[in-house]
Structures are given as C-alpha cells and as structure tokens.
Amino acid sequence: MSSRNLPDDKKLIDLQRFQLLVDAITDYAIYMLDVDGRVVSWNAGAQKFKGYAADEIIGQHFSQFHTPEDQAAGLPGRSLQIAETEGRYETEGWRVRKDGSYFWASVIIDAIREDDRLLGFAKITRDITDRKKAEEALRVSEQQFRLLVQGVTDYAIYMLDKEGYVSNWNAGAQRIKGYRQEEVIGTHFSRFYTEEDQLDGVPSRALSTARNEGRFEQEGWRVRKDGSQFRAHVVIDPICDAFGEFVGYAKVTRDITEKHEAAIALKKTEQALQHAQKMETIGKLTGGIAHDFNNLLQIISGNLQLLSAEIAGNPHAERRVSNALAGVKRGAKLASYLLSFGRRQALDPKVVNIGRFVIDMEDMLQRSLGETIEVDTILADDLWNTFVDVAQVENALLNLAVNARDAMDSVGKLTIEISNAVLDENYARTHAEVSAGEYVMLAVSDVGSGMSPEVVAQAFEPFFSTKAEGKGTGLGLSMVYGFVKQSGGHVNIYSELGYGTTVKLYLPRSTEQEGRLATQAEEKIVGGTETILVAEDDEQVRTTAIDILTTLGYKVLHAGDAESALAIIDAGVRVDLLFTDVVMPGPLRSPELARRARERLPELAVLFTSGYTQNAIVHGGRLDEGVELLGKPYSREALALKVRSVIANCKR
Structure with missing residues (x-):
C-alpha cells in the first residue's frame, strides 16, 4: 500500500468503526433508506424494536412499518418529501412490528446529500411506548381531577394567578358565591371579601401569607354576588410548576355558615x-x-x-x-x-284571661305610676287563657311597671302588650329550660335608659340593682323570674342602652274555660272552743302560736316534733284541728303525721304552716289537692279566719 492511499484507508476504518457502533446500539432503530424509501441498512436496535432480521427487511419499503391507516393517508411518502425539502422530518406516532403489534415511536428522518445530490435518508426510531402510556395516564388523571374538581359543589375550588386574579372556577364556587364562570374569570378575588376586610388589606395579606409561609387558612365573612354574606373557611396554597417556579395559588372555600351559627x-x-x-x-x-x-x-x-x-x-x-x-x-x-x-312560693293558680285582668288593673297602674307616665295597653284578638296565680301576676306587672317608670325618670310611655305566642322547637333548642308550645305573652316596654348586655345578664339575680342605694331591694325582677318559671313559663329581657327595655313573660296556655275570680270580702274575726294541736319545732314560734290561739278561745295542745304530736293523738286526747309546721326535724315528716293522724281521727282538720314549703305539700308550684296552708308570717286575723274555714270545711 502506497502512502498516497493512507487517508482513504483511514476514512474506511472510521466508517467501519461507525458502522460497528451503529450496529451495536439497541435502544434506537438506526437504518438507511434509499431515495425511494427502501431499507438499505439495519441495526440491532431496529431488529429489537421491529422484529425483523436484516435479511428479511433490507430491500423492503419502510412504509410497512406504518399502520394501514397511515399508509392509506400517504404518510410515509409525505414524511420523505418533507425530509427532502426541509432537511428533516420529525414526528411521533404508532408503528407496526413484524408480529403486527403496535408501539409508539419517536421518528426522525434526515435527508443525506452529497454535492447537493440526494443519496437517501437516515432514519432513527425510538420506542417510547412506556413514556406515552405514562403521559396518557397523566393526561387521564389530570382530566379526571379536573372533572372531579368541577363536579364538587360543597367546596369552591379555583385558581388564582400570581396577582390574585381568578383563572378557573368550579361548580362549587358558582353555587357558593353565585357567579358564573364567565362573570368571574379575570377578576380579582378580593371582590369576595367584605368592604371592611378590603379596606383593611385582608386579601393581599392572605396571598402574602400563603406565598411566604406555604399556606393561609382562616375563617371569616365573605360576600356573594347578591350581596349577602356567609361564613367561610378559606385555605390558600401556593402552586409551583414542574421546575419549581411559582405560578399562582389554589384557593378552597367552604360555606360553614350553618356550622358557625350552630356553634x-x-x-x-x-x-x-x-x-x-x-x-x-x-x-x-x-x-x-x-x-x-x-x-x-x-x-x-x-x-x-x-x-x-x-x-x-x-x-x-x-x-x-x-x-x-x-x-x-x-x-x-x-x-x-x-x-x-327560689320557686318555693305556694301558688294558687286559676284559669284566667290575662287581657281582661290587665284591663281591670289599668286604673291602679296609672295611680301607682303617676300622671307623667302614659300607659298604653295593646291586646291581641282572641287571647288564649292561661293558668296562673292572679296575685302573682299582679305583683309581677306592678314590679315591671315601677321599674319602667324609674328607668324613664317618671316621664315617658309604658306599653303593655298581650298576645298569643307559639315558641317552636328551634326557639326551645337555643333557650335553656324552655319547652316548645303555646303561650300567652305579656310584654312590658318602656322608652327609658335601657340596659347594657352585662346588666341584662345579671338582671334576674336577687339583690342585683342598678338603682341608687335605698331605692330598691333588687328583688323585683327576681320575683318575676321565679314566679314565671314556677308557673311553667319563660321570661326574657330585650334592652338597648338609650332606647329602652322590653320584658316578655310567656305564660303557658290553658284550654280550660275561665272561672269567676273571687272577691275578698272583709270577714269578722271569730274564735272558738275546739281543741287545736300545735306541732312546731321552733319553740318561740310555737309559744306565739299557742298564745294567739288561746286568746281566740281555743284549747291548745303542743308538740315540738311530729312524733310527739302523733303520741298525743295516740293517747286518746280529742283533737279537732292539727296545726303543723311543714318543715320539722326527725324521721316523721309533717305530711306523714297528717296522714297517720287522720287514720286515727277521720274527722280531724289539718292546717299546715310554713315559711318555705319545699316539695312536701307543693308540687309543680301548686298545693297538693285537699291541702290547706297558712304562710308565715301570719297575722292573728289571718290565723283566726283560716282556722274557722278549715274546721268548717272538714265538718262539711
């Protein structure tokens, strides 16, 4: 070999080495096509991907690697034409193996020229089926996620760009906020905040917190399209792309108004x-x-x-x-x-129409309040009856009227309103000790100074008063509260400083007919000669009772407890009336003493006395049937009249 052939030999060696390299590659199908598209070379990668050996495919047209649809559409010819005219053709698509199976291929075809003459084409094909499947799975997943987000109606889920402008909008956002997608995309999310929050810079701080701290989460009031407000739980998260670049925010809002109100x-x-x-x-x-x-x-x-x-x-x-x-x-x-x-007062309830009763009280109220107070009574039609102690209603109304007069500095208008009222289950759920049902409402309103919420919260407590020292006991409203509660009703105060106060009493409706209210006639004090057994544990009270009864002519026996009183009766002494305290120490209680005494003396009259009845003879705020009670402290006249009345009733 002469020295003149050395460069050509080197080229040949380089070409052989390159061919060996190409033939060894298995991850890419690298082969040559002639100008008509027939295969003229074939590497190991091509055999691996397409399944053909070199001797099976060389000389065959490369179009057989295309799907029948692509062949029919002329895609193989167009790809060579583009490569020839533009120098390169690059695409992705389905290709066919020898066994007829498909794979997704990345294809590059380069035109090969020498001195501007087309010699053929270099074709590189890569099997990217796995990548395509992953991309398709990701696409399907993203589509499903978009459908999921769009289908959620309980949460407003939407995107904001870097500046806070809405870039997408789901069905939940439309339902909760009232805006359609075309109305809101491109607008700033601050429109959903109250005017106060906007002025206070809450929207911008929310985005800043989310960007700098990774999340913003808070509850607050938000505004719908129609201007109404709802309580919202809001989460804002920053969003970054695949390269870690910040691109905007994801915002999730939930309407928690019901939860907030329930709390x-x-x-x-x-x-x-x-x-x-x-x-x-x-x-x-x-x-x-x-x-x-x-x-x-x-x-x-x-x-x-x-x-x-x-x-x-x-x-x-x-x-x-x-x-x-x-x-x-x-x-x-x-x-x-x-x-x-304390709801320990023994009530004497009667069926009464409060409207008629209050009308009858108007003159007395006007005299009690003075001419500078205007009294306006408003009665609804067809008022229901109620079952109450009339004397306690009178006391309650007088107390409320006097309080109203004092709140108005003795000048102003007092309004008494009476109507039927139904308190439903919703009201009962939010007011302790209130039973849903039908009531008669008695409201007393003034235009006085009003009360602060703190004062209202304490208004019913005994001895609490805002009046000057010596101007009141602080027990008036306490009495009203106890009486109404003991009657099975409900009382509420509505007040505002500078505007006045309304106290509403709700007394349970009675479906029974109203009876005639008895008038108290003045009776003459009369004594007697019967024998009375006084059972009283307090020695001084007992002595006083004995002395009063003695001055009225009665023969009096006495005992310091129930057992001693029963022993006197068991001794065979004739007794006409048992006068016993309700609350006494010892195992034998007064009601049991009365029962046993009557077993021994069926004609025995029994009169109870007490300053505090507990539940011994009073249940539901009412005296047990057949029970006679004289409350302490009693006068000589009251004792005399009650003794004669009880003895007379017993003899009947």
Whole structure:
C-alpha cells in the first residue's frame, strides 16, 4: 500500500468503526433508506424494536412499518418529501412490528446529500411506548381531577394567578358565591371579601401569607354576588410548576355558615344552662334563708299583735307597735320575693284571661305610676287563657311597671302588650329550660335608659340593682323570674342602652274555660272552743302560736316534733284541728303525721304552716289537692279566719 492511499484507508476504518457502533446500539432503530424509501441498512436496535432480521427487511419499503391507516393517508411518502425539502422530518406516532403489534415511536428522518445530490435518508426510531402510556395516564388523571374538581359543589375550588386574579372556577364556587364562570374569570378575588376586610388589606395579606409561609387558612365573612354574606373557611396554597417556579395559588372555600351559627347557638345554650343552674343554686339558698327569716318574722309579728291588746288606750305605744308591724309586713314581702325567686312560693293558680285582668288593673297602674307616665295597653284578638296565680301576676306587672317608670325618670310611655305566642322547637333548642308550645305573652316596654348586655345578664339575680342605694331591694325582677318559671313559663329581657327595655313573660296556655275570680270580702274575726294541736319545732314560734290561739278561745295542745304530736293523738286526747309546721326535724315528716293522724281521727282538720314549703305539700308550684296552708308570717286575723274555714270545711 502506497502512502498516497493512507487517508482513504483511514476514512474506511472510521466508517467501519461507525458502522460497528451503529450496529451495536439497541435502544434506537438506526437504518438507511434509499431515495425511494427502501431499507438499505439495519441495526440491532431496529431488529429489537421491529422484529425483523436484516435479511428479511433490507430491500423492503419502510412504509410497512406504518399502520394501514397511515399508509392509506400517504404518510410515509409525505414524511420523505418533507425530509427532502426541509432537511428533516420529525414526528411521533404508532408503528407496526413484524408480529403486527403496535408501539409508539419517536421518528426522525434526515435527508443525506452529497454535492447537493440526494443519496437517501437516515432514519432513527425510538420506542417510547412506556413514556406515552405514562403521559396518557397523566393526561387521564389530570382530566379526571379536573372533572372531579368541577363536579364538587360543597367546596369552591379555583385558581388564582400570581396577582390574585381568578383563572378557573368550579361548580362549587358558582353555587357558593353565585357567579358564573364567565362573570368571574379575570377578576380579582378580593371582590369576595367584605368592604371592611378590603379596606383593611385582608386579601393581599392572605396571598402574602400563603406565598411566604406555604399556606393561609382562616375563617371569616365573605360576600356573594347578591350581596349577602356567609361564613367561610378559606385555605390558600401556593402552586409551583414542574421546575419549581411559582405560578399562582389554589384557593378552597367552604360555606360553614350553618356550622358557625350552630356553634354560636350551642354556646348560647351552654351559657343559658349555666345561668339556669346558677339561678337554681341561688334559689335553693334564698329559699332556706326565707324559711328562717319568716320564722323570725312570725315570732316578732305574733308577739307585737299580742302586745297590742295589752297597750290599748296608750296611743304612743300603739303607734310604735303599728310601725313595728308595718316593718314586719315589709320583711314578709321581702321574704315572699325570695321565695318567688327560689320557686318555693305556694301558688294558687286559676284559669284566667290575662287581657281582661290587665284591663281591670289599668286604673291602679296609672295611680301607682303617676300622671307623667302614659300607659298604653295593646291586646291581641282572641287571647288564649292561661293558668296562673292572679296575685302573682299582679305583683309581677306592678314590679315591671315601677321599674319602667324609674328607668324613664317618671316621664315617658309604658306599653303593655298581650298576645298569643307559639315558641317552636328551634326557639326551645337555643333557650335553656324552655319547652316548645303555646303561650300567652305579656310584654312590658318602656322608652327609658335601657340596659347594657352585662346588666341584662345579671338582671334576674336577687339583690342585683342598678338603682341608687335605698331605692330598691333588687328583688323585683327576681320575683318575676321565679314566679314565671314556677308557673311553667319563660321570661326574657330585650334592652338597648338609650332606647329602652322590653320584658316578655310567656305564660303557658290553658284550654280550660275561665272561672269567676273571687272577691275578698272583709270577714269578722271569730274564735272558738275546739281543741287545736300545735306541732312546731321552733319553740318561740310555737309559744306565739299557742298564745294567739288561746286568746281566740281555743284549747291548745303542743308538740315540738311530729312524733310527739302523733303520741298525743295516740293517747286518746280529742283533737279537732292539727296545726303543723311543714318543715320539722326527725324521721316523721309533717305530711306523714297528717296522714297517720287522720287514720286515727277521720274527722280531724289539718292546717299546715310554713315559711318555705319545699316539695312536701307543693308540687309543680301548686298545693297538693285537699291541702290547706297558712304562710308565715301570719297575722292573728289571718290565723283566726283560716282556722274557722278549715274546721268548717272538714265538718262539711
């Protein structure tokens, strides 16, 4: 070999090496086509992908690698034409193996030229079926996710660009916020915030928090298209693309208005229940105090009345005794308020039409309030009856009217409104101790100074008062509260500072007919000669009762407890009336004493007395049937009349 052939030899060697390299590649099908598209070379990768050996395919037209559809469409010819004219043809598509199976191929065809003369084509094919399947799976997954997001109606799910403009919108967003997709895309998301939040910069802070901290989550009020507001739970997350570049935000909003309102209602109910429990505890305490207080008043009152008979003709002494007895009455009224608040007052309910009753009270109310207070009474048509203690209704109305007068500084308008009312289950769920049902509502309204929420919360508590010292006991509203609750009703206060107060009493409806209210005629005090057994554990109260009954002409026996009283009866002594305290120590209770005594003496009259009835003879706020009660402190006149009445009723 001469030296002149060395360069050509090197080229040949390089070409052989390149061919060996191409033939060894198995991840790509690399082969040559002549100008007509027939295969002129074939590497290992081509055999691997397409399944043909070199001797099977060389000389065959490359179109057989195309699907029948592509062949019919002329795709093989067009691909060579494009490669020839443009220098390269590049595409992806389905190709066919020898066994007829398909694979997804990435195809590149380059035109091969020498001195501008087309020699043929170099074709490189790669099997990218796995990648195509992954891309298709991703596409299907993304489509399904989009359909899922679009189909969600309980959540508003949408995208924001970097500046906060809406870029897509799902069905939930349309349902919750009221905007159609074409109305909202391209607008700034701050439009969904309240005007106050917009002015306060809440939208921009939300995006800043999401961008810098990775998430923004909060509850707040949002605005619908129609201007109405709803309580929303909002989450904003930043979104980055596959390269980690920040591209915008994903925003999820849920309407939690019902949940929010339910939480508020639950909190109110819990607060109301706690308040009711507090009032019940105070009621038990005040009831116990009232019992002891009434016993003390009975001792004082009884002895003053006995003393008044001994000082007859001494005007100075009579005046002092009279003043002292007036003080006893005030104390008794105070104790009565305590018992009413504690729901321990023995009620004497009657079926009554409150409307007619209040009309009858108008003159008395006007006299009590003065000419500078205008009283306006509004009665609804066809008022229902209610079953209440009329005396307690009168006290309650007077208390509310006087409170209203004081709140208006004795000048203004007092409105009394009476109507039928139905409290439904929704109302009952949010108000502790309220039963759904039909009621008669008695409302007393003034145009006075009103009360703050803090004052309203304490208004029913005993001894709480906003009046100047010495101007009130702080028991008026407590009495009203206790009476209404004991009657099975409900009471509520609505007040606003500077605008006045309305107190509403809801008294249970009665379907029975109204009876005639008895008028109290003045009766003459009469004594007797019967034998009365006094059972009283407090020695001073017992002594006072004995002395009063003795002055009335009765023969009096006495016992310090129920067992001692029963022993006297068992001894065979004739007794016409048992006068017993309701609450006494010992295993034998007063109601049981009365039952056993009547077993022994069927014609025995029984009169109970107490400053605090508990549940011994009073149930549901009413005296048990057939029970006669004289509350402490009682006067000589009241005791005399009650004794004659009970004895007379027993003889009938």
